[in-house]
Amino acid sequence: MLNQKQISPEVRAERQRFYEKIGRDDFAPLWEQLHNLVTKVPTSDCRTAHWEYAKARAYLDEAGELITAKEAERRVLILENPGIRGKAAITPALYAGLQMILPGEVAPAHRHSQSALRLILEGDGAFTTVDGEQSLMKRGDFIITPSWTWHDHGNHTDTPMVWLDGLDVPMVAMLDASFAESGTTEAQTFLRPPGDSSLRFGNNMAPVDWQPTPNRASPLFSYSYTNASASLAAMAASSTPDTCHGYKLRYLNPLTGGPAMPTIGAYIQLLPAGFSSAPYRSSAGTIFAVIEGGVTVVTADKTFIAGTNDVFVIPSWVTHEFNVMEKAVLFSFSDRPVQETLGLWREQRSAE
Numbered sequence: 001m002l003n004q005k006q007i008s009p010e011v012r013a014e015r016q017r018f019y020e021k022i023g024r025d026d027f028a029p030l031w032e033q034l035h036n037l038v039t040k041v042p043t044s045d046c047r048t049a050h051w052e053y054a055k056a057r058a059y060l061d062e063a064g065e066l067i068t069a070k071e072a073e074r075r076v077l078i079l080e081n082p083g084i085r086g087k088a089a090i091t092p093a094l095y096a097g098l099q100m101i102l103p104g105e106v107a108p109a110h111r112h113s114q115s116a117l118r119l120i121l122e123g124d125g126a127f128t129t130v131d132g133e134q135s136l137m138k139r140g141d142f143i144i145t146p147s148w149t150w151h152d153h154g155n156h157t158d159t160p161m162v163w164l165d166g167l168d169v170p171m172v173a174m175l176d177a178s179f180a181e182s183g184t185t186e187a188q189t190f191l192r193p194p195g196d197s198s199l200r201f202g203n204n205m206a207p208v209d210w211q212p213t214p215n216r217a218s219p220l221f222s223y224s225y226t227n228a229s230a231s232l233a234a235m236a237a238s239s240t241p242d243t244c245h246g247y248k249l250r251y252l253n254p255l256t257g258g259p260a261m262p263t264i265g266a267y268i269q270l271l272p273a274g275f276s277s278a279p280y281r282s283s284a285g286t287i288f289a290v291i292e293g294g295v296t297v298v299t300a301d302k303t304f305i306a307g308t309n310d311v312f313v314i315p316s317w318v319t320h321e322f323n324v325m326e327k328a329v330l331f332s333f334s335d336r337p338v339q340e341t342l343g344l345w346r347e348q349r350s351a352e
């Protein structure tokens with residue numbers, strides 16, 4: 001790095017004049033910022049942060065009185081990372097929000113380049129329709145709406161439904177590749193019966209001539225919590241936990257073995273009663289939602305307890321540990337698949 005102290009005021013002023021001159025012609029000196037651009041380790045302004053569900057839920061109730069889902073198009077409270085406010089980002093690459101849909105409400109059909117995932121936090125039986133197939137949602141279910149798929153939501157039950165939305169909004173903005181379209185009708189016409197995609201692709205089979213396309217999202221769009229928790233319970237009953245992750249599974253595209261969507265990886269993990277994880281960090285900033293129990297999260301500069309339905313974010317390369325008294329289940333999502341595809345992803349596990 002240039003040591004400013006060794007530079008005489010005359011030279012500094014001369015350089016400043018040069019920078020201003022070339023700036024008027026849209027040039028800039030790399031040497032003034034090289035070390036901020038190429039850092040030894042990730043150093044974004046993104047911070048570790050925690051959103052309590054009780055507080056979020058009260059704000060959602062207030063929002064419910066201020067605006068309908070239809071008028072809002074989507075009634076969502078964005079979870080803004082406190083280190084990067086105003087960018088609709090929870091990490092530099094990802095967006096997260098909490099969406100509420102009240103009994104009788106409709107969130108009209110649209111599609112966009114951004115890929116979305118939902119993790120249901122509250123409610124049972126509201127629906128989402130993805131590319132003409134309706135699916136009822138319940139707590140803990142993981143649902144995807146891949147890039148450019150039509151989607152609308154509705155709630156015919158008598159209780160509110162709340163879910164966590166995760167999208168690649170900042171990533172798509174960075175690439176300047178955002179396209180969107182509104183549906184001509186509020187709700188899509190059904191093209192297939194409910195459960196069709198699970199029956200075609202979710203039974204370890206696929207239609208004989210179906211060819212997976214690289215980087216295409218999973219044809220399965222609803223992953224039930226009943227299945228996920230049975231898988232976690234089986235692992236927990238018959239193996240020892242990973243020292244950093246406990247028992248952790250990734251949601252995959254059954255046709256490729258890759259992630260359910262190309263830009264966002266999604267995971268679910270069980271931390272058994274009494275578990276204390278070994279310190280861990282990775283280059284993929286990760287958003288967590290607590291599905292069952294509670295967890296104490298420890299980082300160098302912050303320790304907090306995340307209770308059921310709370311959301312928290314661990315930025316890239318921040319070492320963290322999880323401690324639980326009772327069994328806990330955490331859902332999480334990150335940009336890991338993008339980093340892996342580009343050969344960028346790194347992790348560091350503490351010495352075991």
Ligand code: 1HN
Pocket residue numbers: 074076095097099107114116151165167169
């Ligand atoms: C969106 O389409 C949904 O469809 C939710 O439920 C959140 C945030 C940004 C852009 C599009 C939805 C969104 C979104």
